[in-house]
Amino acid sequence: MNILFVGDVFGSAGRHIVREHLPHVLETNAVDLLVINGENAAGGFGITPSIAEELFDLGAHVITTGNHIWDKKEIFEYMAVPEDSHSRNRRIIRPANYAVGTPGFGVYEGELGNGQSYAVLNLQGRVFMSSCDDPFRKADEIISKLTAKVILLDLHAETTSEKVAMGWYLDGRVTAVLGTHTHIPTADERVLPGGTAYQTDVGMSGPYDSVIGVEKELVLGRFLTGMPGKFEAAKGNPKMCAALIACDGATGQAQSIQRIMLGE
Amino acid sequence: MNILFVGDVFGSAGRHIVREHLPHVLETNAVDLLVINGENAAGGFGITPSIAEELFDLGAHVITTGNHIWDKKEIFEYMAVPEDSHSRNRRIIRPANYAVGTPGFGVYEGELGNGQSYAVLNLQGRVFMSSCDDPFRKADEIISKLTAKVILLDLHAETTSEKVAMGWYLDGRVTAVLGTHTHIPTADERVLPGGTAYQTDVGMSGPYDSVIGVEKELVLGRFLTGMPGKFEAAKGNPKMCAALIACDGATGQAQSIQRIMLGE
Amino acid sequence: MNILFVGDVFGSAGRHIVREHLPHVLETNAVDLLVINGENAAGGFGITPSIAEELFDLGAHVITTGNHIWDKKEIFEYMAVPEDSHSRNRRIIRPANYAVGTPGFGVYEGELGNGQSYAVLNLQGRVFMSSCDDPFRKADEIISKLTAKVILLDLHAETTSEKVAMGWYLDGRVTAVLGTHTHIPTADERVLPGGTAYQTDVGMSGPYDSVIGVEKELVLGRFLTGMPGKFEAAKGNPKMCAALIACDGATGQAQSIQRIMLGE
Amino acid sequence: MNILFVGDVFGSAGRHIVREHLPHVLETNAVDLLVINGENAAGGFGITPSIAEELFDLGAHVITTGNHIWDKKEIFEYMAVPEDSHSRNRRIIRPANYAVGTPGFGVYEGELGNGQSYAVLNLQGRVFMSSCDDPFRKADEIISKLTAKVILLDLHAETTSEKVAMGWYLDGRVTAVLGTHTHIPTADERVLPGGTAYQTDVGMSGPYDSVIGVEKELVLGRFLTGMPGKFEAAKGNPKMCAALIACDGATGQAQSIQRIMLGE
């Protein structure tokens, strides 16, 4: 069974490059399950219902997110569906370790057309990020309740230490631990000894002639002066970054992980 | 002209793997200038004079460091030499944007045996790190005084945004901007349009069956309980991570950058 | 009913000044319940079993702590007692929102000699502090299980905003919300409209010719150079800082709060 | 000579309470120099030219600010005046350790009607705040160039440690070191041994039935859910917080400092 996970889609440049490459990547690699991180899909900040629909139209089974999920308020209502729904609205998730009562859900468990069950879990790190619940214990709690064997975790976190630690913590218990949020892909993809595919950060799918997606002059201005100013999504040099995982559908054990970076 | 930069050497496992690979990497690639980040060379925390000598014995022209530089106090005196010295003691540097009066220096300008001049600069980021002076303006100040055209910057920083921003800021003004500190190599190496070789993080040269160098059980214990406990350097799965840069010695312009990760 | 809460006792200077003033303060004010924050009682960093005994000898019914609780390892075993114990070992508590499985407990419910029941709760803030569980929801969870009406909360936190927010959140549900950790007393003590006594920080009981307890030259050195160095407890100008609360023992409603600062 | 320093004026409630109390406080205490921190004067976030004029109309000789200074963009142009100007536009200052090239100035040196010279300096702390230049060395640099003996520093900082450290660092070199930013007054005002009046935080002049100025429900919602939402200035229970300093105009030595908190 093949899983494709696409890293943080950033703005229109990110959506365009993903739309350009997805069809052939999905076909060439016989991808069964497609998961896309969409927290920056709307101009770099959040995601709207129509952009979520756009990503689902591209074939996403599940959309994961992260700290930017609430940037566009329209998404609150879109995500307000019953927990047992399988609609698109239920298949966009936010970090599971957000406060109780936050809109939406942090895990989705479903079934592919061929009857293969799977789960996608989203968690957020705590180091150098806003306070949220313990991602390690939340992972334990959620995984213990899942019946699917194929489990993919999008860990949205800042530091390498917290992501690497989670990889070891869940090794053998989930199919893949994939990092997002830093917007730069890491070159440490591997299958850990227990059978979990791991990559510290999958990298952004967006414009790389930028500072992690934003027009570079605007970010440099901020670093040099500390003064406020609107951040605009850049356009130049778009690349789609993703991870392709092969696993045993019956056991959920990963067999391989491959890093993908595709430009124009 | 070929430059090899070796990422954060971590503990004895890191020193061993570097010692094992350096000779053939240096020879195969006709490396002219060798720079090693040694901030974690002594058991993962700091560097001692004898370990610095060990890295110089391996052929390092310059040793760069970062936030762990003061972990071993013996290094203070070792670094106390006149600014115009060219001894080994002068060729281990710490971030240039540390406070005035801090031991040591943040830039070294020298000459290879063949008369080729070069400079190595070390800076530290400010986002999610201890306070230090502005690395952008410190870069301007130092670069304006250098006569060497071949200039390598080791930017020791936490966030991708600050490192990427510095790459664009110095593009065309230095030969390479290479990130360190996160201990995980990034897959974004490239020559920027102005001729500066760039990689967000070169990655650690150390044990990868660990949490960024440290025994994984110890770090997981910290994440799970918040309780103190001594961190010990791990040993398993050592890899040497480095960046190989080809540049024009006359202009300092980078021609190529290649990511290197070598295991046992 | 009168409650005295003594702020972070810092090192030997703090213990001396508290020992000097407590007897007459307790007597003059007919104090029924004495609670002392002891996280810095041992040389400024942590607390040992013998120093805990010293504070209990002074009449403390309960000792609260904070982020420095684990600085001295001897305290781990001292705090390892059954939850339903009423021994001194059970009456030293650490923040209740630390990870499950951490030594000790975060709340103590007991009875005074006259049969008056009371509870003391300890929580830690999350802003600019190490990650821990949500203090607001943890407060809800614990308070809902208490039978005592007289409830005192020591909120060990960095920012004024998190402390003030907790005061409003618990107003009318606890007798007092008293802040600790910043080591400087605030002048905002008052009884909130719902009947909860509140003070953002009670202040340290320790040497005020210092930087929040530590020898000022050592802290200034750190600020000026960023270099490491051992922090030593200062001695000069000791003051005992405390809050005196009068409340209705039957309802737990606070009637008054008075700030106390007593020097030599 | 008498100096009155008014802490962070917050929104319209803060401006009203200051307007109500200032005339009699100025007169009763024969205040010679009036300095007001205005960073939150416009609805809690920033300051506009017309609100700056309003504070000058109340008698302010100098307006200091802090991290909120750029929240209202109209103030950029207002502050764009020559360094040697003595107009009102020149007498609103921002932290002096902001990046070179930032609008405005960080120190103002002037003369009262009676010929008494004075200087007002504004600095920002670095711990848990945005990166800026070293406030300790910036203080040295600026103070060494001043001719005035009467020097007041508004240190806008988060932590007690950084503020207390600055007090000791400048003791005997300036008339007063007064903290702002936490919006809660501290009860540690005193004249340090070298003759510098000191208070860790003067406290906000604004609505105290709030979370540091903002409507408490809005802040509690943020703490409880992590979700975004507009922050609105509160109105209830306004108080003016200030520090009154008596000093020798010839030497600049402080003789006394008195904490002031005046409600409706």
Ligand SMILES: [Fe+2]
């Ligand atoms: Fe993102």
Ligand SMILES: [Fe+2]
């Ligand atoms: Fe993110």
Ligand SMILES: [Fe+2]
């Ligand atoms: Fe390192």
Ligand SMILES: [Fe+2]
């Ligand atoms: Fe480092």
Ligand SMILES: [Fe+2]
């Ligand atoms: Fe403390």
Ligand SMILES: [Fe+2]
């Ligand atoms: Fe503390």
Ligand SMILES: [Fe+2]
């Ligand atoms: Fe303020």
Ligand SMILES: [Fe+2]
């Ligand atoms: Fe502020």
